[in-house]
Amino acid sequence: MSPLSVDSLSLRFGGLDALSEVSLGIPDGALYAVIGPNGAGKTSFFNCLTGYYRPSSGSVRLDDLDITGLGASQVAALGIRRTFQNVRVFPKLSARENVLVGAHLRAGTSFVGTLLGTPGLRRRERALAEEAERWLDYVGLAHQAASLAGALPYGMRKRLEVARALIAEPRILLLDEPAAGVSSVERDELAEVIRKTCQGGVTVMMIEHDVELVMQLATTVAVLDHGQLIAEGGPQQVRNDPRVLAAYLGKRRK
Amino acid sequence: MSVSDSDLEDAVAVDLGATEEGVFRAVSRRRALDVLGRLRLVGPTLVVLVAVAAVFPHLVQTNYVTSVAMQVEIMMCLALGLNFVVGYAGMLDLGFAAFFAIGAYTTGLLSVDLHWPILATIAPAVGVSLVGAIFVGVPTLRLRSDYLAVITLGFGEIIQNIVNNLSQTGGPEGISGIPPLRIGSLVVTSTTGYYEVFLILVVIFLAISSRVRHSRLGRAWLAIREDEDTAQAMGIKVRRYKLYAYMAGSVFGSITGSLYGSAFIAIAPPSFGFSESLLVVMAVAIGGIGSIWGALLGAGVVIAFPELFRQFSDARLLVFGVALVLIMILRPQGIWPETGLGIQRLGGTLRKVARRVARKPQQHRDA
Numbered sequence: 001m002s003p004l005s006v007d008s009l010s011l012r013f014g015g016l017d018a019l020s021e022v023s024l025g026i027p028d029g030a031l032y033a034v035i036g037p038n039g040a041g042k043t044s045f046f047n048c049l050t051g052y053y054r055p056s057s058g059s060v061r062l063d064d065l066d067i068t069g070l071g072a073s074q075v076a077a078l079g080i081r082r083t084f085q086n087v088r089v090f091p092k093l094s095a096r097e098n099v100l101v102g103a104h105l106r107a108g109t110s111f112v113g114t115l116l117g118t119p120g121l122r123r124r125e126r127a128l129a130e131e132a133e134r135w136l137d138y139v140g141l142a143h144q145a146a147s148l149a150g151a152l153p154y155g156m157r158k159r160l161e162v163a164r165a166l167i168a169e170p171r172i173l174l175l176d177e178p179a180a181g182v183s184s185v186e187r188d189e190l191a192e193v194i195r196k197t198c199q200g201g202v203t204v205m206m207i208e209h210d211v212e213l214v215m216q217l218a219t220t221v222a223v224l225d226h227g228q229l230i231a232e233g234g235p236q237q238v239r240n241d242p243r244v245l246a247a248y249l250g251k252r253r254k
Numbered sequence: 255m256s257v258s259d260s261d262l263e264d265a266v267a268v269d270l271g272a273t274e275e276g277v278f279r280a281v282s283r284r285r286a287l288d289v290l291g292r293l294r295l296v297g298p299t300l301v302v303l304v305a306v307a308a309v310f311p312h313l314v315q316t317n318y319v320t321s322v323a324m325q326v327e328i329m330m331c332l333a334l335g336l337n338f339v340v341g342y343a344g345m346l347d348l349g350f351a352a353f354f355a356i357g358a359y360t361t362g363l364l365s366v367d368l369h370w371p372i373l374a375t376i377a378p379a380v381g382v383s384l385v386g387a388i389f390v391g392v393p394t395l396r397l398r399s400d401y402l403a404v405i406t407l408g409f410g411e412i413i414q415n416i417v418n419n420l421s422q423t424g425g426p427e428g429i430s431g432i433p434p435l436r437i438g439s440l441v442v443t444s445t446t447g448y449y450e451v452f453l454i455l456v457v458i459f460l461a462i463s464s465r466v467r468h469s470r471l472g473r474a475w476l477a478i479r480e481d482e483d484t485a486q487a488m489g490i491k492v493r494r495y496k497l498y499a500y501m502a503g504s505v506f507g508s509i510t511g512s513l514y515g516s517a518f519i520a521i522a523p524p525s526f527g528f529s530e531s532l533l534v535v536m537a538v539a540i541g542g543i544g545s546i547w548g549a550l551l552g553a554g555v556v557i558a559f560p561e562l563f564r565q566f567s568d569a570r571l572l573v574f575g576v577a578l579v580l581i582m583i584l585r586p587q588g589i590w591p592e593t594g595l596g597i598q599r600l601g602g603t604l605r606k607v608a609r610r611v612a613r614k615p616q617q618h619r620d621a
């Protein structure tokens with residue numbers, strides 16, 4: 001069963017085909033890696049799935065729902081959460097508050113309750129704050145809860161983004177190059193976090209250049225090149241696919 | 255002594271910057287002691303501050319100083335209102351005086367022409383300004399900040415022009431003979447009386463601002479200010495929340511305007527022009543964008559400075575301008591920024607004192 005399926009998705013920027021006729025289905029509970037050379041269209045693909053780009057043609061479906069062309073906040077409300085390749089935390093908020101913002105749709109909504117500080121709302125806020133701490137702990141940032149997100153080192157900001165996405169209890173989590181630019185120790189911790197998350201029932205899609213990480217974690221790998229899906233399958237199968245080798249080698253020779 | 259969680263939350267809500275609201279997770283004993291210290295200090299500090307402010311007119315005993323202080327309070331109310339828009343949600347609004355005008359004129363018209371009591375005019379004043387906020391906000395809030403600045407500036411000008419040209423609003427002469435504020439059997443007539451009324455308003459606005467800041471609403475606003483696109487990935491409906499910020503600001507602005515009309519008996523268009531809007535923006539910016547304490551300080555600066563420089567007569571605006579530029583150069587983050595030195599230093603000082611206070615009983619036990 002594919003909760004998330006993409007049908008002949010295309011995206012054009014002027015004369016450039018960032019994505020052409022990409023069709024694939026992400027199985028429930030998969031750890032689905034998307035790889036490909038620089039500029040292959042991986043981030044654009046994620047942007048189409050999460051409402052940041054509107055595809056030129058084709059469709060994206062979540063279960064039986066056509067979510068093509070929905071806005072980013074609507075997609076988020078459906079339980080699809082993401083991180084960004086160029087880390088995007090809210091710099092002047094503390095790490096804890098960054099995570100709390102991720103819980104926006106789960107937080108108490110009563111405006112009157114907010115003004116009066118009603119016990120019910122306080123209880124919810126406190127429970128949420130404690131949960132935020134737990135998610136910070138989950139990604140190894142418990143000690144940084146009060147730090148300003150903008151002051152954290154790069155690797156920590158990346159992990160903070162993961163915690164911020166997870167507190168929303170997403171069905172599907174999209175990670176755009178989670179391991180890029182992080183130390184090898186952090187990378188191993190991150191791999192563990194991703195594995196745990198997937199085992200916890202979240203379907204994970206991950207763009208990643210780190211081949212080792214992909215081989216280690218992924219259940220399925222899709223390869224994009226020049227906006228086209230050139231291979232899809234198990235990690236070993238994709239690794240030995242001649243077209244994949246050609247795409248990478250061809251790139252390197254240029 | 256036992257401390258209930260709600261007490262802690264109060265302390266947290268009040269002691270905004272110093273704590274990052276982390277205190278109620280008292281991880282270590284020292285942390286817990288800090289909290290006790292804060293509870294003892296922050297609450298009383300505020301109470302003392304407000305008490306001093308309340309008796310201030312009786313201490314100075316000059317009408318002039320009290321009247322300037324009241325104008326500072328009015329500016330504080332406006333700055334707290336604009337803080338929702340500029341400080342929290344990060345949208346530049348150059349026409350905030352429009353809501354101030356709507357409040358003042360609604361109250362003026364209803365109380366003078368229809369003899370409504372002042373208190374009864376506040377709700378319609380808020381209603382009219384909300385309609386104005388929605389009317390301007392819905393089609394324009396999708397725009398990025400610089401366009402929005404131009405639109406809001408236009409809105410401010412339009413409102414001022416309307417009241418200046420309509421005969422119903424008294425044209426350039428405005429409205430006079432606005433009756434005093436009555437609360438039950440109490441009739442507020444003196445400057446000192448209005449000073450106290452606006453003090454209460456400042457305290458209420460302050461409490462609301464700080465509560466909202468640490469709610470889902472406040473976090474959504476700040477997320478939008480920090481990074482609008484990323485905020486959407488959190489499920490935040492950006493345009494709707496921007497409108498909420500604009501509406502919240504208009505509520506504070508119009509309530510302040512209502513009471514302003516009653517305090518000054520007469521209102522006229524020049525009080526509600528671009529320079530007034532700009533003054534409120536300066537109050538928020540000088541104090542430190544997004545910081546409620548900064549907004550209060552900034553209000554003090556933009557009202558008190560020109561008064562202090564009265565001896566320079568014609569040159570006082572020039573001196574004021576130079577002073578503003580100096581502040582911007584020396585403290586570009588604002589006098590009392592939301593995050594950063596100002597608050598950290600205050601937090602550090604509080605913590606030190608708190609530790610000292612908290613340590614005392616321990617020493618007794620050890621001895």
Ligand SMILES: Nc1ncnc2c1ncn2[C@@H]1O[C@H](COP(=O)(O)OP(=O)(O)OP(=O)(O)O)[C@@H](O)[C@H]1O
Binds near residue numbers: 040043045085
């Ligand atoms: N908003 C945009 N406007 C115009 N062109 C764009 C836009 N976004 C992406 N592109 C182009 O689409 C192509 C695919 O870009 P994309 O960022 O999706 O690649 P990628 O596979 O994520 O690469 P990388 O590994 O470097 O992150 C590139 O040629 C890029 O320049």
Ligand SMILES: [Mg+2]
Binds near residue numbers: 042043044085
């Ligand atoms: Mg990319």
